[in-house]
Amino acid sequence: MKRIDVKECATLLKEFDNYLILSHRNPDGDTLGSAFALKRTLDLMGKKSYVRCVDPMHHKYSYLWDGIDNTEIQYDKIIAVDVADTKLLGDSFEELYGDNIFLCIDHHMTNKEYAQHLLLEDRAAAAVVIYEVICELGVEITPEIASCVYTGLATDTGCFMFSNTTPTVHRIAADVMEKGADYVNINRLMFETKSxxxxxxxxxxxxxxxxxxxxxxxxxxxxxxxxxxxxxxxxxxxxxxxxxxxxxxxxxxxxxxxxxxxxxxxxxxxxxxxxxxxxxxxxxxxxxxxxxxxxxxxxxxxxxxxxxxxxxxxx
Amino acid sequence: MKRIDVKECATLLKEFDNYLILSHRNPDGDTLGSAFALKRTLDLMGKKSYVRCVDPMHHKYSYLWDGIDNTEIQYDKIIAVDVADTKLLGDSFEELYGDNIFLCIDHHMTNKEYAQHLLLEDRAAAAVVIYEVICELGVEITPEIASCVYTGLATDTGCFMFSNTTPTVHRIAADVMEKGADYVNINRLMFETKSxxxxxxxxxxxxxxxxxxxxxxxxxxxxxxxxxxxxxxxxxxxxxxxxxxxxxxxxxxxxxxxxxxxxxxxxxxxxxxxxxxxxxxxxxxxxxxxxxxxxxxxxxxxxxxxxxxxxxxxx
Missing domain, CATH: 3.10.310.30 (Diaminopimelate Epimerase; Chain A, domain 1)
Structure with missing residues (x-):
């Protein structure tokens, strides 16, 4: 295991061309928002990737993968996003991929350091770390990427209500809103709708x-x-x-x-x-x-x- | 009626020494947060002021006026904050003060232009406008002022959930959090506690x-x-x-x-x-x-x- 920083992570991502991106079981807005923000960024870099999760992704998150090709490809390397422990990949995924995670991008300080490269920061959401990586890569933040990042920020902080909310979270929210994050609909979907x-x-x-x-x-x-x-x-x-x-x-x-x-x-x-x-x-x-x-x-x-x-x- | 900008508003506030600050009836977090942010700012400028509202202020907001002297004084000028119409002062206050509002600081574009001077901006909360005025005045934003501003921002945007939330709102939230706004307790009081x-x-x-x-x-x-x-x-x-x-x-x-x-x-x-x-x-x-x-x-x-x-x- 090697701890890396945002800059090294960006360099690493440029090195290979085909990635499998894994999110944690019972997928929430942060693991999915982060995974699809990364996939969309890799798309813009001309690389191939796809996102998988052991559990079904709830249809309310479907805007995250709207309009992209998420079909299986032959991958070179596996990236785990917002996954503190291979156990959280789910049993079958842990067995399939657990020993072979090339890169882990995470914000849980309890991270089990299972990946070959670990970008770990004590942030409110994995989406904060992903956002920093995207900025470092210099890729244009499209409205779709902005919406993915916003989803991670907003869901992991209870719409900026929980005590983990920081000034950085608010500032990134402001940035991605300016880049076109569809925050009105996202907030409604995530926080306003009850059956x-x-x-x-x-x-x-x-x-x-x-x-x-x-x-x-x-x-x-x-x-x-x-x-x-x-x-x-x-x-x-x-x-x-x-x-x-x-x-x-x-x-x-x-x-x-x-x-x-x-x-x-x-x-x-x-x-x-x-x-x-x-x-x-x-x-x-x-x-x-x-x-x-x-x-x-x-x-x-x-x-x-x-x-x-x-x-x-x-x- | 004269429309003024933030700079002119700051100049105006410096001119007199004793103010009555009025908030709207059924007072909410924005009208009270804005009023007490202004009062605390005037305190720091060595001026005298007090805040009044026709209706009782709910005890959950008591941290806004904690530790300050809000007793009645002889005032020179009246300031209405977050009050779009003198009707919203409440019947008795409208009769008492309605014709004599020197300055109105507001964010409702439906403002009835009843005041002698009107600082009106299309913002999510009156607290945004107040924050700009405080910055223009160059007064130090204490943790208590920061908490007042945060209260206005957070309550008028449903904790950054409503569609009126803007990048500016998030950035000011970040700023006042850094200045010591007690956002953890404010969020709990405003959004988590129900009787x-x-x-x-x-x-x-x-x-x-x-x-x-x-x-x-x-x-x-x-x-x-x-x-x-x-x-x-x-x-x-x-x-x-x-x-x-x-x-x-x-x-x-x-x-x-x-x-x-x-x-x-x-x-x-x-x-x-x-x-x-x-x-x-x-x-x-x-x-x-x-x-x-x-x-x-x-x-x-x-x-x-x-x-x-x-x-x-x-x-």
């Missing part, structure tokens, strides 16, 4: 919220019945576990989600000084300080009672 | 949503009863009118809100090619292409029927 079934599920979930310990703890329950009634699927519910902690005054927000098999998945979100990982750890789960989880295989009443007992000990 | 009563109101509002024209139009109704039952107040409902248009496939989103006096306020949000201003204009209201409103003084059934008829004509 009616999801809204209905959210509504039922909110009505289930119970408040404890003077409003400092909120417990929300989502049952199989609610999924059925609302018509919502669990794939669109990634963000819902954040809801209880958004309530004013809540320090410990808990979401209990009933699984298909009747077991319960618990997500806990906390505000300082409460430690979600510690509480969930006591219950056989784990995670981070502010976001953790655990599981239960018992009636809902017991789940709640056990949770409340554990949380009470922290107050 | 339980507001969540309950939202839940009731969602359950009222009716879908029309193959799901392309959604109508949501918020009644006085819902306000009573949820315990929510209209002051925390600024964003709720955006909800119907967020539903997947909706092109025309309508929110009907019952007022205390039983009349109805209608907010319409549209996606291209639908023109909210045109439709609301037909109903005696007005606004922008993507966001407009109108009012009704008749039973709810009639309100809906009239709206649907008007919307139907556009399909």
């Amino acid at each position: 009616l079934s999801y809204l209905k599920l959210e509504q039922m979930a909110v009505s289930s919220i119970e408040s404890h310990f003077d409003g400092k703890c909120a417990i929300m329950t989502i049952t199989r019945e609610m999924f059925r009634e609302s018509g919502s699927s669990s794939t669109e519910c990634d963000g819902i576990a954040a809801l209880p902690r958004k309530i004013e005054g809540v320090k410990v927000g808990v979401t209990i989600r009933e699984r298909h098999d009747g077991s319960y998945k618990v997500s806990m979100r906390t505000v300082e000084p409460f430690d979600a990982a510690k509480m969930c750890g006591k219950l056989g789960g784990g995670g981070h300080h502010a976001a953790a989880g655990c599981e239960f295989n018992c009636p809902l009443d017991e789940v709640k009672a056990t949770l409340l007992e554990t949380i009470k000990a922290e107050f | 339980l009563s507001y969540l309950k109101l939202e839940q009731m509002a969602v359950s009222s949503i009716e879908s029309h024209f193959d799901g392309k139009c959604a109508i949501m109704t918020i009644t006085r009863e819902m306000f009573r039952e949820s315990g929510s107040s209209s002051t925390e409902c600024d964003g709720i009118a955006a909800l119907p248009r967020k539903i997947e496939g909706v092109k025309v989103g309508v929110t009907i809100r019952e007022r205390h006096d039983g009349s109805y306020k209608v907010s319409m949000r549209t996606v291209e090619p639908f023109d909210a201003a045109k439709m609301c204009g037909k109903l005696g209201g007005g606004g922008h292409h993507a966001a407009a409103g109108c009012e009704f003084n008749c039973p709810l059934d009639e309100v809906k029927a009239t709206l649907l008829e008007t919307i139907k004509a556009e399909f």
